[in-house]
Structure formats: structure tokens, C-alpha cells
Amino acid sequence: MRKLLVVTLVGALLGAALPGAALAGGRGYGGYSGGHGGYYGGHGGWWLPGAIIGGLALGAAALVTAPFWALSARPVYAPPVAYAPPPAYAVPPMYAPSPTYAAPPPTYPPAPSYAPPQAATVQREIIYSNGRHVLEGDGVRQPWRWVWVPSASPPPPPPPSPVP
Numbered sequence: 001m002r003k004l005l006v007v008t009l010v011g012a013l014l015g016a017a018l019p020g021a022a023l024a025g026g027r028g029y030g031g032y033s034g035g036h037g038g039y040y041g042g043h044g045g046w047w048l049p050g051a052i053i054g055g056l057a058l059g060a061a062a063l064v065t066a067p068f069w070a071l072s073a074r075p076v077y078a079p080p081v082a083y084a085p086p087p088a089y090a091v092p093p094m095y096a097p098s099p100t101y102a103a104p105p106p107t108y109p110p111a112p113s114y115a116p117p118q119a120a121t122v123q124r125e126i127i128y129s130n131g132r133h134v135l136e137g138d139g140v141r142q143p144w145r146w147v148w149v150p151s152a153s154p155p156p157p158p159p160p161s162p163v164p
Contacts, residue, residue, distance in 0.1 A: 009061045
């Protein structure tokens with residue numbers, strides 16, 4: 001029964017809050033007159049009378065239904081009367097640390113010492129019949145460089161021997 005009453009009142013309030021064409025002065029929504037060039041209607045336009053009547057109706061409905069709402073209200077949360085202290089916990093007994101057992105550190109034999117590596121033998125000369133290529137530099141302080149060294153010219157042929 002109470003729900004039906006509330007739904008009916010809400011519907012009536014919504015109907016009263018929405019202005020109709022009669023409240024707008026018979027000129028349709030907004031009071032626009034197509035032939036007279038603009039809006040008019042004065043005193044707040046089409047919505048002011050509906051807002052006043054709707055506000056009055058809503059206030060009246062709230063005033064009438066207030067006792068029903070007040071009597072049907074149930075407490076959602078009731079705070080406790082007294083708080084209990086938090087539970088006390090016993091301190092755990094202290095134990096001595098357990099002994100640690102570990103293997104002795106491993107001993108390693110000393111690293112063998114090796115003779116420093118010898119510089120790799122590099123072929124520094126390539127010989128041809130008319131000369132040779134010589135590799136200069138060490139590749140560290142001076143860059144490698146091949147140099148062509150021509151061979152000495154052969155001695156001239158011996159003079160022809162006289163024919164007797």
C-alpha cells in the first residue's frame with residue numbers, strides 16, 4: 001500500500017513539474033512566434049510556472065510522507081557499546097643460535113707458471129728474381145709495412161774474347 005502511494009505521488013509530481021502548452025501561453029514550446037520575430041512570453045518563459053508548481057507539489061509530498069519515512073527507518077549500523085582490548089600474545093622463548101657446521105675452505109694448488117709466450121715468427125722477407133718484399137715495423141709501436149727492394153742489376157756480360 002505504501003509503495004503504491006509513493007509511486008502515485010511521484011507520478012503526480014512529475015506531471016505537475018512538466019509544463020504544457022497551456023502554461024506556455026498557448027504559443028508552443030519556448031513561446032516562439034514565427035510571424036512576430038523572436039521569443040517572448042515574459043516572466044521566465046515557459047518553464048517558470050511549471051517549476052513553481054512542481055516545487056510546491058514536491059514540498060507538499062515530502063511534508064506528507066515524512067512521518068512514514070521516519071517511522072520505517074531502520075538503523076543500518078549500530079556502533080558497539082564498548083571495545084574489547086586486543087588479545088595479548090606471549091613472547092616466544094629465546095633460543096640460542098644453532099651451531100653452524102661448514103666444510104673447511106678448499107685449498108687449491110698454486111697456479112703453474114709458464115714461460116711468457118714467444119713472439120710468433122713472422123716471415124719478413126719474400127724473395128723474387130728481380131727483388132724482394134721486406135716487412136717493416138712490429139705491429140705495436142710501428143705499423144706493418146711491406147717495402148719493395150729491387151735486386152742489384154746483374155753484372156754486365158764479360159767482353160767477348162778475341163778470336164785467333
